[in-house]
Amino acid sequence: MQFAKRLAPLQMNVFADMDRAKSRARAAGREILDLSLGSSDLPTEPHVIEAIAQSLYDPSTHGYLLFHGTKAFRQAAAEWYTKKFGVAVDPETEVLPLIGSQEGTAHLPLAILNPGDFALLLDPGYPSHAGGVYLASGQIYPMPLRAENQFLPVFEEIPAEVLAQSRMMVLSYPHNPTTAIAPLSFFQKAVRFCQEHDLVLVHDFPYADFYLGKETMPSVLQADPDKTVSIEFFTFSKSYKMGGFRVGYAIGNSELILALRQVKAAVDFNQYLGILNGAIAALQGDQAGVHQAVEIYRHRRDVFVDRLHEIGWPVPMPEAAMYVWARLPEPWVKDSIDFAVKLVEATGVAVSPGAGFGKSGEGYVRFALVHEPEILVEAVDRIAGFLRG
Ligand SMILES: Cc1ncc(COP(=O)(O)O)c(C=O)c1O
Known part of the structure; x- marks a missing residue:
């Protein structure tokens, strides 16, 4: 079958690669801690x-x-x-x-x-x-x-x-x-x-x-x-x-x-x-839920960034949104997709490789703060083990 040329660039999706890596990790019996999608875990009011x-x-x-x-x-x-x-x-x-x-x-x-x-x-x-x-x-x-x-x-x-x-x-x-x-x-x-x-x-x-x-x-x-x-x-x-x-x-x-x-x-x-x-x-309606959600993300950010600092990963403290954007340490800085795929396969922690957001995103990964603080701490601990090799 012949398809339009405009389909080709849409197929280059690193998030699909990540999805496959997550499936492999799941099949190998790993519990997935998914910090890759910015989908809120909090319920609708x-x-x-x-x-x-x-x-x-x-x-x-x-x-x-x-x-x-x-x-x-x-x-x-x-x-x-x-x-x-x-x-x-x-x-x-x-x-x-x-x-x-x-x-x-x-x-x-x-x-x-x-x-x-x-x-x-x-x-x-x-x-x-x-x-x-x-x-x-x-x-x-x-x-x-x-x-x-x-x-x-x-x-x-x-x-x-x-x-x-x-x-x-x-x-x-x-x-x-x-x-x-x-x-x-x-x-x-x-x-x-x-x-x-x-x-x-x-x-x-x-x-x-x-x-x-x-x-x-x-x-x-x-x-x-x-x-x-x-x-x-x-x-x-x-x-x-x-x-x-x-x-x-x-x-x-x-x-x-x-x-x-x-x-x-x-x-x-x-x-x-x-x-x-x-x-x-x-x-x-009442906007209290909006303020509570922002408060929850602020707390998660503090817990997650503090723990990353404790394991020796010096990420900046984000001022907005619900993510942490982290420059990768050596030798991973050259290939964020390789890092994200190997990390999820080895530890079950799923992150978004920076290269998935464009060429200038290479060298970074994005963590979405869409879990309770205890899970975020557990994710950082697994990452620490992975980085130690
Ligand atoms: C920059 C940006 N635009 C749009 C969206 C998606 O918004 P919606 O759920 O309204 O389609 C997101 C979701 O993460 C986003 O980060």
């Missing part, structure tokens, strides 16, 4: 479950859901956004419900890129950003993120000929996998750059609430309040622990929202109304 459960018994939620039927959700999202970030949002033209934010960021390039156009992506970065560009037959220009630049891209390094053919830039801070944060001044610079070069500015913002310090994280629309070039993506997967429910939304420039809506209209009929009702309950 009861008031959210209750709103979904009520909807299940209401037959008016059972049919196809057209855009106008999502009005209450769009209003709740706009109100939540304005309260948190102080930027006015029109729920009719500037908000779009999504079946998870990954769905939205992966579909958006279809609305922006012609075949061969460039998208400027963070390297390392979240794999679906690249996946969406491949699906749209676009080209990727990876903007390397380096520790010495606080894992922020240097726009001046982008070659003029690439810039001339570029249509969009994708940012995402707090950043997965490096946990870097970006100040408002960086977003202001990015907005000016994108305005100057006629680029769409995409900001994927799943860790909006996951600052482990005391401040709040800036939204890109605070740097572009007139929404001249920007679109931002939000999810319920992290703050509201609803990853399996698949719900998120985009807020931004009305032309971009309409263009993405047109692509999605060819593909789906929106998320189930009952799940949107749960998401409304999440946004409008």
